[in-house]
Amino acid sequence: MSGSLRSVIALVLMVAAPASALAQNHASGHVSAGGSGHASGGTGRVSAPSAPVAPPPQSQHGFSFPNEANVRPITPPRPVAQPISTQPISNGRSVNHAPTNYVHSPVNANVTGGPYRGQFHGRVIYNPRRWRGWGWNRGIHWYPAPIYWGGGFWGPFAFGGLGAGLLFGSIVDYQDQAIYPSYEIEPTSPGAELLQNYGLTQTECGPPNLVVIWGPDNSVICAYPNDLVGAGNYELDPTTLTIVSQS
Amino acid sequence: MRPMRPQIYALIAALAIATISVASAKGVTLVQQADGSVHTYIDVNIRLSGQTLWLRSADRKGVLKIGNGACSFIGAIQRCLPYAVALIQDGKTRQIAILHGTVFLNLSNAAQHLPRSSEELAPRTILALWRTVRGTYVTIKGTIDEVAP
Secondary structure (H helix, E strand, C coil), rough: CCCCHHHHHHHHHHHHHHHHHHHHCCCCCEEEECCCCCECCCCCEEEECCCCCCCCCCCCCCCCCCCCCCCCCCCCCCCCCCCCCCCCHHHHEEEECCCCEEEEECCCCCCHHHHCCCCCCCCEECCCCCCCCCCCCCCCCCCCCEEEEEECCCCCHHHHHHCCCCEEEEEEEEECEEEEECCCCCCHHHHHHHHHHHHEEEEEEECCCCCCECHHHEEEEEEEECCCCEEEEEEEEEECCCCEEEE | CCCHHHHHHHHHHHHHHHCCCCCCCCEEEEECCCCCCCCEEEEEEEEEEECEEEEECCCEEEEEEEEEEEEEECCEEEEEEEEEEEEEEECEEEEECCEEEEEEEECCCCEEEEECCCEEEEEEEEEEEEEEEECCEEEEEEEEEEEEE
16 A cells, blocks of 8 residues: 555544544433533534533433333313403303303314304305415414314413413303313414404403304414404314304 | 555545544434433434424434424424324333423525524424423424435
């Protein structure tokens, strides 16, 4: 082998050696810190943690979740609704004060309409934007994430997260003794897109003569009526952002 | 002139060693326990299959499977809500119950601003944040290594 070639290979290996050592050092890919740390995004580099670096608590491989011992998804209680005092509506369903023994609406992403489910055979008010399919979502199919209030349609409020969403009134079903809490819609949610399309403004559920829209997971929001959408109950089709009135 | 073929082979082999030695995955995962201790995992491989996110530790011994739903777009950024997380490790699968979280995906070829934030997501990058019911915070950021339908 010529001297020049040996020099080239030696140079390449000199470059490779530190990289190889670095890769071995990161073989576990794991750095432990006693306090809060900060990671630089996307570069694979990690800045020095603010607290002194402590040795890993134990020899471990892969990911470590010591406090997550096979915790199955649970059904945490819904935030306690604080119904608004108002005049009862007909049909035994109202937004008046609910007795404390009333239960919160069942969580089921496949159920919509709350106490009115199956009764939405009225007029279809097509979305003024005339979305076709999932055009409102760049052609990507939207489907609910089951653990989130409203399947996540109105915003990312996990139902167990107290304070995650701002309570915005509720609908009380005296007939079935159930409470359907409502939350403030997150501005960038699909639900916000729906309200914008129809020119609706959300308000607290409670007072009579409001637009009441039932969404996925028995979720409900309320809005002031306008020229396009009159007061009453509506069911939402989240795939087309279209609403249907109660028959 | 002397034949160069053996020398070229040797050079290629040396270059291959140098290339393989450098990890390709660029994801960083922070796991902050309820007691405040933080574990940082670097060089995490990130794979997106449909709406499921797969994170593989650098030592290939642990995999986090994150099921997402309710995906919608904010501009060019796709926002999904994680609803099921599983840790696949040591031949076992453990469910990790999450309380709430969000996954932001930038699958475009241009950097995108996150909504209501000065944070910017580089092309083909994800940012995921979630909290478990046991109070563990998980933050994931990095370039997506593979996207499958």
